[in-house]
Amino acid sequence: MDGLEKVSIFAKLSKQHVENLRKLAKKAKYNKDTTIFFQDDRSDAMYVVISGAVKVFQTADDGKERILNTLGPGEIFGELGLLDSSGRSASVATLEPTEVLTITNEDLRALVKASPEVLWRIVEALCERVRQLSTETLDLSFRDVPYRILRVLITATSKHGQVTDAGTLVSIDAKTLAGAVNCGIDQAMRVLRRLGDRGLLRVEERHVIVPDVPALTRALEYEES
């Protein structure tokens, strides 16, 4: 089983349609730190994360990266270019070993023709992205860096945190965090150290371990007030 029927955009499809989709879609496995596609590439497929986690990021001319989102199992990416036929607006790279399902442009069109419900699901996913971007814009305008870092950490923990004996493990480092909240690496490290001093998290090489997720959420509420 590949869990395709559990993916939100295909959840309402009939068994027959899911079976047809399974025949069309191709599975691909990627190692950690592998770019699935780059910004400006041609859009020829849409992807569904089956397992693992990916980051969606944009790179400026001077090489600075800004992380737009991190995605986990059941989430889709690369759907934007299929709808407006333009190049990729961002790059997507794996944060850990990841398995994805690839659906080509042609196959998706055929699927949408047979089950228009799929298109609505894609539109819903796009709406969620727009809302998320609006929130991020608001955060960037009015919130300070500690608040933004906490928010990214909590989202990452809930989306693709791995529960271990020591707590919830998130594959994220200071550089990635800095890119996600648009601040310097030094500043991101300072905030992480401060949160670590308060016992809210432990920073390890390319990982953050959160011993108590509700406590981290409460910290965000305090930052908010």
Place this chain on the structure above:
Amino acid sequence: MLRAHAARRVSGLTTFLLFLFASGVVYAHERFVKHNLRYPLHLEFFGRWPDKPLGLHPDMMLIALRVAGILGAFFAIWFLRRTLTEIVERSLLRRIGGSIQHWGHKLACFLTDRPVRGKLFHALGEWAVILFLRSPGLVLMYSATNDSLVMPSYPLDPASASIFKFAQVGLAILILTQTWLPLCGAMIVGTWLYLFRWGWMVAVDAVPVLTVAVVYCTSPWQSHKLAITKINAQQMRLLRLVLGFGFLALGWLKVYNHNLVAGVADNAPSVLNDPMVAMLTGGHDVTYFYRREAWVVAFGLAEVMSGFLVMIGVFSRVWTSIMAFMFTKLMLVDFGWDEIPHIYPIAAMLVVIFSNQLTSEVDPIERMDEDAWRAGNTAKRVGIIGTTAVVSAILIVFPLLYIISFFDRSAM
């Protein structure tokens, strides 16, 4: 109001400058580089051969066919470049991942004129723009100290030399301090127009000088208050068009004015050692009867090809890199200090190489090809790519080569 005032100021100063030039700046156009022929060329090679295809010498025809073939191949690869790089990136680089995948992707982007996003590349791009915008000032200062106008190839008339030396230093100061760049552009265009007084060949020889003029003319009047480290997409397009057209025209001029080009080669034989020209001439050895003649045609057409591809924006980075290498070799190895003003076209080429604002004149055709690709219409794609490649390759090489063969250039 301010705009009208500025326009009056420019037209007034340009008129004044042209009036000065009218008194006779350059008293002779002599190639500073020696170009006397050691022994005459076999001129029949360049003339009519009535019983041969297009009336051209078979070896000239062969060179032209090779150039057209390369042009056509580059066009075809241009339209297929994304498909080709996708195959490499997906089948090979994705499996490797990490920094090797990133560097491989950056290399692919560089070769296919796509944006290269990186700190070093960005810094080099900014540095190239600074060099490009200021190097004409250095060249003018150099020429003023050598009693010449812009290049040592244009010596000043001793009677009015001091005036023009001061004029050049004045313009150089404006350029180096980035003051009134549109005025500097107008002055360079005015100077170039004046070169027609010494014949069209002199003006064609200096077309690449206009690359910086178009950027100056499209810069803001308050340029002295700005740190200009980038040029926008419109300026880049103008720069590419002028630079490419300059070399396209220079290439045809080389074929037309064969004695001068062969004369330069006679005096600096190292210029004959060029791998691309050797490939176009078919690798004839030194005993080949028409060796120098074939070299002149191959050299000229190679410049036509590279100039044309830069002009329309097909693999601009690749071709300007080759040209920058050639010019650096000419400056450092073949001719030495005499060619030092060529630091200016090299700077223009560096701007193209390190730009992330590259566009192409064949973008509309590429969009048609992209639509066919999305629709999965392979036959339409083959038709679009094939027709563009073949028609462009034929039109760029053969009509002018055919027309030139009717002209008797033995007295040049």
